[in-house]
Amino acid sequence: MRSLIYVVTAMAVIGLAFWAYRENYETQAALSESEHLSREIGRAHERLAVLKAEWAYLNRPERLRDLTEINFDRLGLLPFRPEQFGQVDQIAYPQPDRVDVSDPVDITSAGADQG
Template identity: 65%
Template sequence: MRAFYIIISGLVVMGLAFWAYNENYRTQQVLREVSSLQRQIGHQREELAVLKAEWAYLNRPERLRDLASINFDRLGLLPFMPEQFGRVDQVSFPQDNDVLGEIEGIYDVVGRVEDAE
């Protein structure tokens, strides 16, 4: 009987060793993937920083002003003037009754819904 317990104990130890071995390699693989993803994130952040710097460089007001003056005859762009801005009370919003009246006049309800059995 004692030999049986020793054999079973040995098989359990070998099974646990095999499981630990597999878990160790899975963990190392996941750590390599995480490291690779972190490197990719770092590269993407560097690219984003470069793109933001390029956008800031291209969006400089003096550069845009020069481009607008160079292409004035084709684009006709002018700087904003204070007279171009208005107040909210100067905007003519459509009346709700007018819109609803137009919709109701177009669509008439005809017939009735029957219970489907």
């Protein structure tokens, strides 16, 4: 009987050791993947910062003004003037649709006094 307990205990220890070994390698693989993704996210943030800087550089008002002057024959773009802008109270908002009720229906709750 004692030898059976020793064998079962030894098998349990071997099984737990094998499980711990696999968990250790899966954890290391997950950490490695996490570090890889973190580096990739960092590179994406750097690329985004560069793209934002390029966008800001390309959209400088003086550059756009020069481009409109160069391409005036093709585009016909003119600079904005203050009198081209309106005020909020000049905006015509659409009116809501009106519902014409020609035959009204009297609605009362069931069993209530109709007095």
